[in-house]
Amino acid sequence: MKHLLLATGALALGLAPLHAQNFDDPEEFAKQQEQLQAESMGPEGQPWVQHIGGDMVETADLGIEGPATVCFSNAGVNNPWRVVGYTNMTEEVENHDSIGEFIHVDAEGSDDKQIADIDDLLAGGDCDVMIVSPNTTAALTPAVERACEAMPVIVFDRGVNTDCPVTFIHPVGGYGFGIQGAEFIVDNVEEGANVLMLRILPGVDVLETRYSAGRRILDEAGMNIVGAEFTDGDNAKTKSIVEDYLMRGDIDAVWMDAGATAVAAIEAFEDSGYDIPVFVGEDQQDFLRKWQDKGLTAIAPTYPTYQWRTAVIAAARVIEGEALPGPEWVLPQPAITQENLDEYVNPAMPPLHYAMCGCEDMANYPEAWGGN
C-alpha cells in the first residue's frame, strides 16, 4: 500500500503541470474586474437590454424585412441553467411581431450534431437570421463562419474565434464570477482562514476561469486554501467531500464555482453539527431560500440566464434594422447579496430555478418556468 501511495503521489506530481493552462489570463482578469465596476448603459431595471461599453453596430443595411424567420442552433437544454434560459427565450419570442417563425434545433451537447444542425439550417433556406449558442468555441467556429456568409448571425453564451457575427452577447464572464465570490470571502473572514474550494469538473473554460480568478484573489489575500475538489455536480458526492474535510479540520469559508450543489454542502455542516461558514453559492432558489432561512453570511454571483432574452432582442433589432451593441454586447453580471436577497427569493419557484432570469415581468411567469 505504501508503494502504491508513493507511486500515485509521483504520478500526481508528474501530471499536475498538465492542468491549469490558458485559463489564468491576467489581462482578461483585469478587464473583467473593471467591467464589474463599470456603469452599464441602457434602461434602468432591465439588465437584459443594458450593455457595458458604448460600441454599436448598424443593421439597417442588412436588408431584412419582417416578419422574418429566426433559427436557433442550441448547444443543448441539458442542465437546469439552460432549461431556464431556453424558457426565457421562447417567452421573449412572443414579444416580437417582427419574428414570424422561430425554429429551434437542439444539439444535445454534441459538437458534431451542432455543426450538422447549422449546415442543415443553411441548406434548408428558411432562415433569415441565425442565433447560435455554441457547444464549444473552437469546434463551432467554421460552421458559424459558413452561416455568416449566408445571413446575419448572433452568438451568445460561449464565443467563437471569429468576428463575423453581428454581435456576441455575453455577461462579464467567468473571471468576474470568481472575483465576486472570492472578494466576498476576503471581506468576511480573517487573513489565514481556511477556505474550501468546490468545483464541478475540470477543463470547461467558463468554470476554469471562475476558479483561477477566485484562487488568485484568495491567494493574494493570504487565505489558507485547504482543498480544491471536484464534485461532478453531484449532491451526494459534494456532501461526502465536505464531511471528509470537516473530519480533518475547521472550514471558515466555502467557495463554489457553481451553485447547484451548494445546499448539499451546507447540509454537510448542519448534519455534522457545525456552524455554517461564509458561503459562495449561485442564484438557484434552493440556495437563496436556505440563505434566508438560516441567516447565512453568503453571496450569490450569477451567470444571468437573461442573456437568452437578449439574443432574441438582438435578432429582432437586426430584422427591424435598428442599431445594437456590438461587436461584443457585454451584459451586466450582478451578484445577489444580503441587501437584495429578498427581491429574488420566491418559494413558488422550483429549487433549481435561476433567480437572475429577468423573467418576472413576462406574460407567462411563473407557470412557464415551472412555478405555481
Place this chain on the structure above:
Amino acid sequence: MTDRADPSGARERRRLPQINPVWVLLAALIAAIIFMNPGFVEPTGYMNFLKRAAPLAILAAGQVYVITSGGFDLSVGSLITLVVVGSSMLTNNDPAATYWVVPVMLGIGVGVGAINGLIVCFLRVPSLIATLGMMITLNGLAFLWSGGAPRGYLPDTFRFFGRELIRDVPLVRFIPVSVIVLVVVVGLFAWLMHRTNLGRQVHAIGDNPVAARLAGVAVNRVRITAFVLSGLSGAIAGILLGGFAGVSTDVGTGYELQAITAAVLGGAQLLGGRGSVPAAFGGALALTAIFTLLNFLGLPQPVRQVVQGLILIAAVALAMHRRKQTGT
C-alpha cells in the same frame, strides 16, 4: 468445469485460512484511511463512512441475486433517479405524504423488477438488453416527470431515512438511520440467500438452468424473484440517497455499474452460479473505501480515476485467481 487442483496444492491451501480476498482488501483500505486520517476511528468517521456506503451496499445485495441467477440488472441506477424525482413530485412539500409515498416507491421498485424478470423469462430478451432498455426508459420517464430540472423539495419526514441520526447511543454516540436500514436490509437479503431454499434455487438456475429445471426448480419464478429483489433494493437505495443529499435529476447515474462491481469484488461470478450477499456487502464497503481514500489523498481527479480503475482491475483479478485455485 475448472481445472482440478493437484493434491499438493490442496495440502498447501489447507494451511492458509480460506478467507475471501475482499475482506483483506477492505482491511488494507481501512488501514490506509486510518493512516491518512486518524479521526476515522471516531464514531463520526466510521459512521459517516457506513452511512455513505449504505445505498451502494443495499444495491449490491440486490444485484448479487440477479448476477448469481445468471443475469445483470442495469436498470437500478435510473430506478434510483426515478424514485428520487418521483418522491419529490408526489410529496409536493407535504410532510404528511411520506407515509404513503415510501410504500408507493417500494412498489415501483418491485414492479420494475417484476417487469424486468417477465421480459427476460417470457420474451426471451437477454437480461443485459432488457435492463438496458429499462434503464433508458426509466431515465426518460424521470425526465418527463420532472421536465429536466427538479421541481420540488423532499420534506424532512422523507429525508429521515437517509439523513437523520439517532443520538445518545451508548458506545458509538450516534447511529445514522440509514445504517440501521442497511443492517436490516442486508441481513434479510443474506438470510434469504444463504439460509433458505430460494437462495439455493437462485444458485442452481445460475449454475445450470436445465439441470435446475429437471430437478424441479420453477426457473421463471425464481428468476423473476431475483429481479424483484434487485428492483426493491434499487427503490430502498433511492429513498436513502434522496434523503442523504436531496433532489437531483442525475442522482442514480453510474450506480448500476458500481453495484455490479461491488458484487464481483465480493467474488460473485458473472453469468451466474456463485455469489454471496455478505461478500457483496464487503465489496460495496471496499469500493466506498477506495473513493474515500482517494478523497483523503487529495489527488487530482484524473489521477484518481486512473488509480481507481487500476485498483478495481487488480482486485477482481485477485478474486478470479482465488476462484481458480479453489476450483469453484
